[in-house]
Amino acid sequence: MASKSDQLLIVVSILEGRQFPKSSRHELVVQAKFDGEQLATDPVEHKDKPQFCTELAWELDRRTLHQHRLQRTPIKLQCYAVDTVTSAKESLGYIVLDLRSVQEVKQPPKWFPLLSSKYKKLKPEILVSVVLENDTKQAPDQFKAKEAPPRQGSPRFSNLVTGPLAAILKEDEGYHQIGPEDRCIDLFVLSVTVAFATKLEQLIPNTMKLSQEGSEFFFYYTLLGNDITSEPFHNLISPNFEPERASVRIRSSDSVLRAYLSQQPNLQIHLCCGNHSLGSTEISFSGLLKGGVEFERQPATVEGAFTLVPPNRAKLKLPAIPPDLQPTLGVSITLRREGVNPQLGSPGKSVDGSPVKKGSVSPLPPRSPPPEQRPCTPLSPRRSPIPSHDSPEPRHASLHTESEAESLLEDPGLAQPIPAVAGPSVPSDGQVHIQLEAPVSSVSVSAPKISIPSSAHHFCFSMDLRSIRDMDVGFPVNCTLRYSYQFFGSVAPIMTNPPVEVQKNMEVFLPQSYCAFDFAALPHQLQDTFLRVPLVVEVWHKDPTARDLLLGTVSIQLSHLLASEKTRFLGPSGQQHWRQTFSDRIPVMKARGPNEKVAELCYVTTLEDLGLVKAQDIVISESLQNVPPDPQRTGPPPQKHHSVPAAPDEPPGPRETLEYKAALELEMWKEEQEDLFDNQLKQKELSHMKALAEEWRKRDREREALVKKKEMEYNLLEEQLQKTLADLEKRERLLAHAEMETQRLQREMRAEHEFSMRELQDSGRRLREDCAHQVELERSKVRQLEEERSRLQQQTQDAENKYKQLEKEFQQFRDQQNTRPEIRLQSEINLLSLEKVELERKLESTTKSKLHYKQQWGRALKELARFKQREQENAMMRLKKQQQELEHMRLRYLASEEKEAVKTEKQELEEIRNELNRLKQQEETRPWKDTAGVPQNDSADDHLSRLLEERDTLLRTGVYTHEDRIIAELNRQIQEAMAQRGGPHHQ
Template identity: 65%
Template sequence: MASKTEQLLIVVSVLEGRHFPKSPRLSLVVQASFDGEQLATDPVEHREQPQFSTELAWELDRRTLHQHRLQRTPIKLQCFAIDSVSKKKEMVGYIVLDLRSVQEVKQEPRWYSLLSSKYTKQRPALLLSMVLENDTKPSGPSPDRSKASKAPPRQGSPTELLPDKLEAKLVPDQGYHQVGPADDCADMFVLSVTVAFATKLEQLVPSTMKLSAEGSEFFFYYSLLGNDITSEPFHNLLSPDFEPERASLRIRSSKAVLHTFLSQQPSLQVHLCCGTHFLGSTDVSLSALSAVSMDLENKPATVEGVFVLQPPKCSKHTVPALPADLQPTVGVAVTLRREDVPSQSLGKSEGGGPQADIVCPSVPPTSVTPSAEQRPCSSSPGRKPPDSSAPPAPPLSPPSSHTESEAESLLEELQRRKEKAGMAAADLEVPVQLHTQSESAAEGGASSVSVSAPKVAIPSSAHHYCFSLDLRSLGKLSLTHPIIATLRYSYQFFGSAAPIMTNPPVELHRNMEVSLPRSYCAFDFAALPQQLQDTFLRVPLVVEVWHRDSSSRDQLIGRASIQLSHLLRAERSRFLASTGEQGWRQTHHDRIAVFKAHCPSEKVAELSYVVTLQDLGLIKATEVVVSESSQNEPERATQQPSHPAAPTPAAAPVAPRDTLEYRTALELELWKEEQEDLFDDQLRKKELSHMRALAEEWRRRDREREALVKKKEMEYNLLEEQLQKTLSNLERREKQLAEAELETQRLQKELRAEHDLAQRELQEASRRLQEECSHRVTLERDKVRLMEEERARLLQQIADGESRCKQLEKEFQVYREQQNIRPEFRLQSEINLLTLEKVELERKLESTTKSKLHYKQQWGRALKELARFKQREQENAMNRLKKQQAELEAMRRRYLATEEKDVVRQDRQELEDIRNELNRLKQQDDRLGPRPFLPQLLVPVLVTALTST
């Protein structure tokens, strides 16, 4: 059990990063703050994967930790980019860590994405790990920090169970987006975006763009949580006359979860479009809205301002550096409020004009039900947003939308007609599901009444595609128990989020294979070829295998990913469509593994499938409008003239002008003349209105041309200034070049003269060296000739000497043989041997004598040293005796007696050793011969001396 004074350490390990752009001039630093104390890592290189490898620790006790957990004190990590030259520090992003998730058990590191990152192209992330450690160093008791036992983590807080990336899920039947868990997040909020005004938009128009072309309507476009929204089109670029529009959507969440969700969202991009052209955009940060969204109970949170529009990076048109009063701007306001809080002040900040509310549709944008001649273009809400460097293409035509008042009146009219005519509810629903031919019934698919009439814009280059998927069989089950298998999948790119399921379920046993009945499904949709290819290469089709049990809930067995990129690489074949046109067909069949849901590396079964993609060519429809099926055409007023009853046949005959036919014909002629006059009057009014419109359009285009001319004049002035600066730089560089050329010519002359002089010197030196070499060669030849003569002479002398040496050797051999025969020679050799032995014996005698003297000296030194030792011992004994008490006198004498006996015994032992040594030396002398060494008289003397001592 931990003691009450136990100290803890909160350790945050900053390991590495990813998705950072490479910048040699900058360095990265992570600064962490907790409870008012800040720690920072060492600067590292600003590259794609920086390596920090740093641990940051804070010391506290258990009670303080418990208090911080109750107060939800965060650990905030801020990442800064520091310029190595100017030392300027700029924040890249931040991360907020929850202290309640820190445990004493070491956990695996996790990737945390930076919030409010300035790098919008790729979201940078840091690899972090947190652990709670015991502080082992001794520390004194702190008066304000007492310790408590480890408390278990509290349950029920929705922020503890949130995923790393929150998503807004659409609930079609309720008309709102759900953010966070549905059980804990039940508050309703309204998120509104208002595009109020715009100024100086003519600065964004390229000089190559023709404003007089048809369809040159300008409008603003942005995407709010997957809903594409455009403003009302306007024609006057100098003074845009569009009314402020507010687009609102409902979000069901809690305040804390919504705050986290907004901090994770990227910036809202507002684009200025002209027909199919993209002119400029600006970013409105939604993370700033999360910073002011704490007090939503009393007032709404608003982020508004005037934002500068920037041209696209991929465009060749660049806006020159303009003063602040000439920059193109747009006024945008983003508001977040509770649904029960009135939005009275929302319309005051966007200008004094009226506002039109756009209600975002409650279903994601999908394709409408196609007719026999038209195929719609399906949008793909599940696709990844495009890169910020290449902004997404705006819709080809601005979709029309109703205001809230028009929506309410339309709903009331539809309800009245439904009650009056007794129509079914399904007749009033707008068909929004994708046209799908399937053998199995799809789940979900509930549609809702849409009060807007969005247009599905279809590009002229879109193709009509038909995708079919046939799940053939399922087999090789690795589970020990059989399952009742049902396959389920969905692919939002085809225009429907409703899942497709195989029906009826099939029973699958271990190591067997079963076919899947009624598993064929075909999708008709329209898309661009590049869009189709990018989606198939990036997004796989995931098929889920479910086990249906009547006694329990459905259980997910595993998932299989069908890579649609294999279909794009399949062989293409031609076929004749039902319309008579030729198309292309690609087919791919394969067997893939079904991996376990909780363990992606464990295989549980195999799935056999066949996919087919048919390209039916370019689509004919260019626009499909989703409208209510119950909306009736305008009624045409018809008039039927009333006539008096015809006279009876018995009446008298009347004049031809008084007959009913004549009067009817007369009234018809009068009515025709009246209609002709009315028609002529209408034509004159239309002509007048058209002339006025043409004159107004001419004046408007004239003003636009004047603005463009002024803009081009400003650009030309800037270019002229740049050209003058360039000319002056060229003149200066030309003068410098002329001076450099003269200097180069002078240096060339000097180098040429130096080269000539050096060449002449080299020639003279070469001539002298050649003469010297020829003279040396002559001398060497003479020397060689003399040496050859000397060599011949010496060889002759060597031959003569060798012959004389052989002759002498023969004579010496004969002489030796003669001398060996004589007796004197033998005696002389014996004498020499005896002489050598004598010398050797004398040498041994001399060495023995020297060793005898040496031993005498050693024995004397040993005796002196022994006497000196005994004297010193006696003196020490006397000193010890003087220091002892009188009562120990008897013990002292006994001790001295014992000590003397030991000394005598030791001396006797030494004498015995000396006697043994002398005997050994004597025996050695006997073996070596008679040599005088330590006479016998010396031994008893030494023994007597040692005994006496």
């Protein structure tokens, strides 16, 4: 395994998003996947700027990180839109993060756009930050109980160190094996002794009420994975408890054991009250290895008075405790070779034969809750259920401490309905102690007992969640209900199973909704708890494809049950008991958002008072667990049956009859029971008075200790207040000086402001004058431009009139030229010659194209045969793409040709104009009849030849055919040119 410094965390911070559309029906969820592990954020509103504010982390070491970087393992973020009604998920896009760019230095977050986004127009983005952090372990001031070793039937080992060494429990032989069995054959004994404690009242927080947590205190620590608790004590001012030593046998060698102890974390010892740790101290095992002690000859010892530190003093910034008032704990840790005299005090007797005093413990079975939630003390009396003979599993592990008693009492199986009371084993106001028979183990414990108070009552509480109706959440619900009430002795939740489907405007009866709790408590404790603590029932929606959804909660006030009418009933032995029943329909309120009603719950509660339980001390063994005791133990003893001798023949007297003797015996037994009852009442009264007096004295001492502690804290606070007042006076003087300086600066700023305002006014006036002058100049320029515009419009009109006149004259001149017969014949000859040439060119081009196409078709068939099977689909796609590109190229080329044709026509028109001008000049010098026809015919022939050449060039490229638009246009122009040339001959 990697060392602690090699452990890293890849932390992906998903902060917020932007450019998302708003949707009231959907919620946004981002799922991150890395190395096969998937994490997700909580659902947020589907709006323009969703706020995720979530950190997702993966654990790995540096070697694994290097491998992922070599393999380019990505971190993929997938964004989903979840329908709040149907719970359907729709992918909106994804983001891929490169692990190679992640550094241990924190980088500013970046905006990443969603790839393959559903909203392509909006282009949504998410703000993400990725960083590598060191995987720091739990702080030493946080209290956390360790996980216990496994129960019977599970693997018999536990790795307690991070290195190659591990402690393996050999329960049958009674020791822990550290190192290889063939080499490590020496036996050692590791002992921890809690000797004394002082100034413990300094650890009581001001906000803690001891009446709520119980008045018992004890010490808790873990030794080789075994949870160990000391005997409870009540007085914190002068704690009076016997020194307790816990020992464990270890089979190893000197060198291996030294290496194992050097890897062990510090031993943490906690002072506990109920489920709370009031303070803790740490003792290092490395002290056993100092000084070169040889375990063969003498034991290694670490002992002294260690300071107990409150768990949250540094976090709450409380004043430090003076050295003379610091709470201390006397602890001794001893490691010796088995057989070496430990030279300790009065030795006790352990299971393995080593001298030990009471308090030694054995390995414990695992707890069902996780270690973070496990309390360090057994349950208080009012939470302890009465043990049942049909417990889910036999308790025959090994000797258990008080922590295991708590584990057994908090077993979720005991929270199920108890059909009958197995015996009057009711816990007392103190701590529950259980002694179970077990095989030999490496750790020993003293014999605990169950102490039962005389005034405790046996109660049976039952809850029946009948039905639920009027469910109004907008979608069908797979409904299940869950609740827990620790006062009944079980922290495991009670759930209705299986889930039932509930729709709007319907009532559904809940399956397996009845649960009964048998427990023992004092009546005033029951009333106080029912009045203060409501029973909260949660309504959940079980979704097989998504996370369970909490729909609402309902608080059931159990005080209504106490106010209901009491009815009598007889027990199985004829005893008189009391029963109270209450039923009601109450609304289920929405869990999140506004306080709205989402459903209505019908329930029935029943409380049965089964009377007092006889005060006694019980030692529990396997026989008590396997054989249920007589359920009539709390009732009167059975009547005695005497053997009566046979009567003579004469009738007996009235006092000699069996009925009279039985009645007399019954009356005598009644008087005896009344006397016993009176004596018991007197004894109970005396014991109660003594307990009240002792409790009053103890509370008085605690109040005095708290008053002293408060006085010390008030003195410290008074010193801090005086120091703060001095600082405030100094700050007040500084503020007065700063105020005078501020007033001076204000005067200077005011003068500067007035000067700047005057300058601004002068510059504004100058700017206005300049602007007025510029506007006048622009207006004059506009008038001149208007006059120039009118003059240019007149010139344009004159030029257009002149152009129309010239065009009319040119048309007349053209008509005159076309009427000459010799010119018309010459034009027809030229036209026929051109047509002949054109037909010859077409024939040659067609022949060449046919041969070329045959060759190309042969090559194409060969290529198609070679690539048809493996690239048919790709070839089709490429062909389609090429066709599209050719079409685009043809269209572009056609457009360019059309532009070129237009340009060419414009040039021809310009040449015609120039030619007309030249002809007009010639007409002035010589008769036009001699020379006019030849240039006109030459120009038309050149134009016709150019059109034919362009058409043939385009056809020879093989890209165009006679059906294309540009070829058709050229043919039309050729026909027009030929028609113009041949016009005079056809008239």
